[in-house]
Amino acid sequence: MEVPIWWGNAPSAHRRSLLVLSVAFLAFLTGCTGQSGGTWHVLSTAVGDSASAIAAARLALGLDSAGKLTTAATSTALDDALRELQASRDTVLRLTPSTPEDRAVRQETLTVLDTCAAGLTTARDAVFSGNGSPSLADGDRALKSGADSLSQLKTKVDSK
Amino acid sequence: MKRVLGVALGILTAIGGFVDIGDLVTNAVVGSRFGLSLVWVVGVGVLGICLFANMSGRVAAASGRATFEVIRERLGPRAGLVNLSGSFLINLMTVTAEIGGIALALQLASSVHYLMWIPVAAVAVWLVIWRVKFSIMENVTGLLGLTLIVFAVALFLLKPDWGALAGQALAAAVPAEETASSYWYYAIALFGAAMTPYEVFFFSSGAVEEGWSIKDLIQSRIDVLVGFPLGGLLSVAIAGCAAVVLLPAGIAVTSLSQIILPVAEGAGKVGLAFVLVGLVAATFGAALETTLSSGYTLAQFFGWSWGKFRRPAQAARFHLAMIICLLIGMAVLATGVDPVLITEYSVVFSAIALPLTYLPILIVANDPQYMGEHVNGRPVNVLGMVYLVIILVASLAAIPLMIVTGAGS
Amino acid sequence: MILGDLLGTPVHDSDGIRLGRVADARFTLDGDPQQLMAGARLLGLVVSPHSWSSFLGYERTGLTQPWPLASLLRWRHRGSFVVMWDDIAVIGEESVRLRDGFTAYSPALDEAGQQ
Numbered sequence: 213m214e215v216p217i218w219w220g221n222a223p224s225a226h227r228r229s230l231l232v233l234s235v236a237f238l239a240f241l242t243g244c245t246g247q248s249g250g251t252w253h254v255l256s257t258a259v260g261d262s263a264s265a266i267a268a269a270r271l272a273l274g275l276d277s278a279g280k281l282t283t284a285a286t287s288t289a290l291d292d293a294l295r296e297l298q299a300s301r302d303t304v305l306r307l308t309p310s311t312p313e314d315r316a317v318r319q320e321t322l323t324v325l326d327t328c329a330a331g332l333t334t335a336r337d338a339v340f341s342g343n344g345s346p347s348l349a350d351g352d353r354a355l356k357s358g359a360d361s362l363s364q365l366k367t368k369v370d371s372k
Numbered sequence: 373m374k375r376v377l378g379v380a381l382g383i384l385t386a387i388g389g390f391v392d393i394g395d396l397v398t399n400a401v402v403g404s405r406f407g408l409s410l411v412w413v414v415g416v417g418v419l420g421i422c423l424f425a426n427m428s429g430r431v432a433a434a435s436g437r438a439t440f441e442v443i444r445e446r447l448g449p450r451a452g453l454v455n456l457s458g459s460f461l462i463n464l465m466t467v468t469a470e471i472g473g474i475a476l477a478l479q480l481a482s483s484v485h486y487l488m489w490i491p492v493a494a495v496a497v498w499l500v501i502w503r504v505k506f507s508i509m510e511n512v513t514g515l516l517g518l519t520l521i522v523f524a525v526a527l528f529l530l531k532p533d534w535g536a537l538a539g540q541a542l543a544a545a546v547p548a549e550e551t552a553s554s555y556w557y558y559a560i561a562l563f564g565a566a567m568t569p570y571e572v573f574f575f576s577s578g579a580v581e582e583g584w585s586i587k588d589l590i591q592s593r594i595d596v597l598v599g600f601p602l603g604g605l606l607s608v609a610i611a612g613c614a615a616v617v618l619l620p621a622g623i624a625v626t627s628l629s630q631i632i633l634p635v636a637e638g639a640g641k642v643g644l645a646f647v648l649v650g651l652v653a654a655t656f657g658a659a660l661e662t663t664l665s666s667g668y669t670l671a672q673f674f675g676w677s678w679g680k681f682r683r684p685a686q687a688a689r690f691h692l693a694m695i696i697c698l699l700i701g702m703a704v705l706a707t708g709v710d711p712v713l714i715t716e717y718s719v720v721f722s723a724i725a726l727p728l729t730y731l732p733i734l735i736v737a738n739d740p741q742y743m744g745e746h747v748n749g750r751p752v753n754v755l756g757m758v759y760l761v762i763i764l765v766a767s768l769a770a771i772p773l774m775i776v777t778g779a780g781s
Numbered sequence: 782m783i784l785g786d787l788l789g790t791p792v793h794d795s796d797g798i799r800l801g802r803v804a805d806a807r808f809t810l811d812g813d814p815q816q817l818m819a820g821a822r823l824l825g826l827v828v829s830p831h832s833w834s835s836f837l838g839y840e841r842t843g844l845t846q847p848w849p850l851a852s853l854l855r856w857r858h859r860g861s862f863v864v865m866w867d868d869i870a871v872i873g874e875e876s877v878r879l880r881d882g883f884t885a886y887s888p889a890l891d892e893a894g895q896q
Contacts, residue, residue, distance in 0.1 A: 238775065257781070261624075268623045268630050275633065280640040284483035285629065285648075292627035446837055450785065735837050738846040753847040760850070 251307055251314045252372045255321055258300035259369055263362045265296035266328055270355045273335050277348040283339060290336045294329065301325045317369065324365050328358035379594055385514025386599020391606055392658030393473035394466070394565040394719040396651070397712055399607045400631040401780075402558050403614030405624050406547055408540040411608055413559045417566025418604035420759050424567065424730060425575045425596045427737040427748065427756070432579035433589050435742040439576045440672035442742075443732045455728045456673045460666060462725045463570050465718040467662040468701040471497065472711020473655035476628040481648045490705050494698045497659045501694060506581050506680045513657030520650035524609035526638030532616040540615065557773040557780045560766045561716065564723030566604065567763075570665040572729065577668040581679050586746065613638070627712055667694040717779070724770045726763045734760060784823075787872065792828045795870065795881040801830035803877060805840075807863055807888075826869070826877070827888050829861035836861075840888040863888050 272289035275281040281289075304322060309315045335351030402410050428439055435442075440459075444452040474497075475489035482489075500509055546555040575596075584592065613634035614625060623630055628651070635647045664680070671678030671690040678690040705711065734756050737748045748756060774780075784806055792800045805827035810820075827840065838844075839854045840861060868883035 238771075261626075264622055264624045264626070267621045268618075268633065271617070271621055271623065271633050271637075272629070275636045280636045280644070281633075282641060282644060285480050285632065285636070285644060287483050288480050289627075289629040289633065292629045296626055732837070734847065735839075735850070738844060738851075739838065740844070748846065757847050757850065 251309050251318070252369060254303055254307055255317060256366070256369045258304050258325075259321060259362055259366045261300045262297050262325055262328060263359065263366060265293040265300075266331070266355055266359045266362060269293035269332055269335060270352060270359065273339070273348060273352055273355065276339060277352075286339050287336060290332055290339065294332045294336075297325060297329055297332065301329075321365060321369075324358070324361045327361060328355075331355045331358040375591075379591055381511060382591060382595035383599045383602070384518060385511050386595045387602045387606065388514035388517030388520070388654065389510070389657055389661070390600055390603020391517060391520055391610075391654050392568070392661075393469050393655050393711075393715050394568060394722070395607050396473070396610060396631060396654070397625070397628070397715045398558070398561050398565040398719050399610040400614045400618075400625045401716070402562055403611030403625075404618035404630075405550060406555065406558060407615040407619055408537055408608075408611060409544045409547065410555070410559055410562055411541045411611065412544055413562040414566055414604050414607050414611075416762065417563045418601050419755075420563075420762070421567045421571060422596055422600050423752070423755055423759055424572050424733065425600070426593060427752070428572050428576040428733050429579050429584075429592050429596070430589060430746055431733060431736055431742065432576040433584040433586055433592075434744060434746045435736075436580065437742070438580050438668060438672050439573050439729060439733060440669045442736050443729065444673050446732045446736060452673065455732075456669060458725045458728055459569060459573075460669050462718065462721045463573070463662055463666045463669065464697055464700060465714060465721060466568065466570055467659065467666060467697055468704045469711055469715040469718045470655050470659035470662055471698070471701050472705050472714060473628070474652060474659060475705070476711055477648060477651035477655055480629055480632065480651070486711070487706070487708070490702055493656075493659070494702045497656070497663055498695060498698055500660055501663060501680070502684060502691070506578070509660060510578070510657075513653050513660065516653030517650055517657055519646045520606055520610075520654060522635055522639060522643050522646035522650065523606060523613050526635040526643050527609050527612045527616065529638040529643075530613070530616050530634065532612070537612060537615065551777070553773055554777045554780055556769065557720075557777045560723050560770050560773065561719045561780070563762075563766055564719040564721070564726070564770075566607065567726060568719070568722045569726060569729050570662045570722075572733075573665040573668055574661045577665070577672070577679075581681055583681075589746075663694050663697055666697045667691070720770055720774060720779075723763075723766050725767075727760075727767050730760065730763055787826070787877070790875070790877050792826075792864075792877045792879065794879050794883070797878075800879070801828045801861070803827070804829040804832075804834075804836065804858070804861060823866055825863050825865040825886075827861060827863050828885075829858050831859065832857045836888075841890045861888055862886060 269290050272281060272286050272293075276283070276286040301322065304318060304325065307314075307318055309318050331351075331354035334346055334354040335348075338346045338348045338351035399414070431442060432438055437445075440456065443455055446452075447455055471490060471493050472486070474493040475486035478484070478489040478493070479486040546552050579588075579592070582588075610631070614631070617634035617637055618625060618630065623633075625631060632644065632647050632651070635643045639646070667690045668678060670676070670693045671687070674689075676689045677687045679687060682690075684691045704714075734748075736742050737756075738753065740747055787803050787806070790803045792803060794800055803826050807824045807827060808821040809824045811822060827836075829836075834857070836858055837854060839851060840858060845851045862885035864879055864883055864885065868880050869877060870880045871878040
């Protein structure tokens with residue numbers, strides 16, 4: 213019988229101190245990431261993720277209007293974009309800003325994200341509507357205006 | 373002639389079987405965020421999996437024992453149990469990710485929400501494991517998975533700037549908008565995706581299932597040494613598509629629907645049809661392999677009778693264990709947790725758990741009592757030790773990097 | 782007491798000098814015939830002066846591959862030996878004491894897998 217390695221019953225001070233050290237190390241690392249999670253950092257991440265989602269939605273819509281994507285795939289892509297946008301919005305809602313300036317920029321972010329969500333629903337309606345109202349071009353216009361306000365907001369948030 | 377056909381079939385299934393949800397997601401995420409600057413990791417991973425599969429296949433053929441029988445013998449019951457728990461949990465996570473992947477692929481094809489597809493996918497996996505012969509199961513999913521070559525075709529049709537791509541690949545550097553710690557975190561994820569341990573459990577157990585002898589080793593060696601690198605090229609094509617289309621558009625991949633957009637752009641609806649078939653086949657094949665692997669690891673460790681070559685009634689605990697694993701996977705997915713997220717974690721945890729299975733196999737592959745004259749040669753041992761160091765470093769660095777980068781976000 | 786509890790227990794000789802810890806147990810299959818094979822009989826204990834972590838099988842053979850892993854494991858277990866069951870005086874919760882004049886056998890097995 214070949215028996216164990218580091219799993220016996222005998223208590224060992226050496227092993228215990230190793231355990232304490234590794235827990236302390238992990239706590240230290242967690243602390244490092246915790247500090248970077250301020251209001252502006254969360255906003256920057258949320259705006260960046262939303263911009264990526266809207267870009268994916270625009271690409272999918274463009275491929276759909278070029279006849280390169282099926283309705284099922286396009287609508288799935290739009291749903292995924294909406295889900296990512298909502299996840300970003302949730303992180304913004306959980307913020308508790310302390311200064312008036314932080315509160316104002318959070319408000320602005322929420323407004324922009326809502327515009328984007330509205331753009332995504334227009335795009336989805338366009339994909340499913342048989343009569344061209346709203347048309348795919350309407351959907352793309354709505355998404356483009358969302359993307360533009362996101363990129364302006366991103367510059368503002370990142371300059372901070 | 374039959375022999376040549378056998379080798380060709382083996383190579384094709386190895387290519388098709390190489391790519392699973394982990395490779396798909398990780399390569400696309402990396403391509404969309406880091407371009408081709410991490411492509412060297414795929415090379416390191418592919419060489420590693422060739423080495424590992426070669427050793428465990430040789431152990432299985434020479435001694436008739438699969439990986440977890442060896443692990444239990446070398447580590448003893450208690451350390452072996454710790455090892456089993458780690459490997460098994462990560463395998464279970466991979467089962468969950470693969471079933472989620474099947475469901476997501478079916479959603480892309482049908483627009484029916486993926487949660488509706490999960491029970492269908494799980495039952496289909498169970499039925500195939502229960503009823504279909506091992507070799508048929510392997511070959512059909514492997515060959516259908518080959519349709520993922522459409523990623524390579526699409527990459528050509530996209531007419532990228534090859535010089536720029538080669539530049540990204542050769543002068544590996546961290547892109548300006550990413551941090552060095554995310555770069556290395558994703559390096560570990562890619563390594564874990566290429567060297568997923570289940571491939572090795574499955575490979576060595578499959579060797580026992582198919583009753584390999586030393587004579588079959590040559591064929592298996594060709595299959596692995598040709599098939600896995602070509603599978604690796606397929607991974608690079610997935611990353612390349614993402615690097616050409618998604619990276620410039622500012623899309624960081626978070627869902628399966630984004631992974632297929634470059635294929636649609638390059639190859640249109642025909643390409644889309646191929647990629648959807650490939651996605652379903654690759655994830656389905658991997659779901660079969662991981663589910664069987666969880667049955668294999670448990671049965672081999674506890675000494676139950678196992679194997680698809682036995683009738684289910686004769687390997688009842690083996691089959692029951694797999695049913696339970698599928699049910700657990702379904703339950704996890706039913707909570708609505710994103711399968712893509714599970715995948716991203718599963719590849720990193722695969723890298724963390726890799727030393728647990730790699731080390732015993734490396735040692736046993738050197739033991740003449742098991743292997744007779746088929747012990748590792750000198751070059752294999754040198755490479756084996758180099759990889760032991762790489763695997764240990766990746767495993768130890770993974771958790772600190774995961775915490776520092778917030779899992780790569 | 783189960784055998785597993787014995788692992789890691791310090792080993793002393795009859796004068797109370799510490800020799801190491803119990804790293805493993807050695808069995809032989811020469812007991813009464815049973816269904817599949819003969820019953821296992823405890824032959825003795827493997828004592829290692831420096832570390833009682835797993836030998837990963839290296840104590841049983843003269844294997845030196847793969848370098849440097851084999852050398853590293855050998856080095857951690859340098860000076861380890863097997864004591865026969867008959868040479869053990871007391872097995873306690875805290876320590877194992879050997880008889881006066883015990884024989885320290887090499888932990889290696891011969892070609893046929895015999896002690």
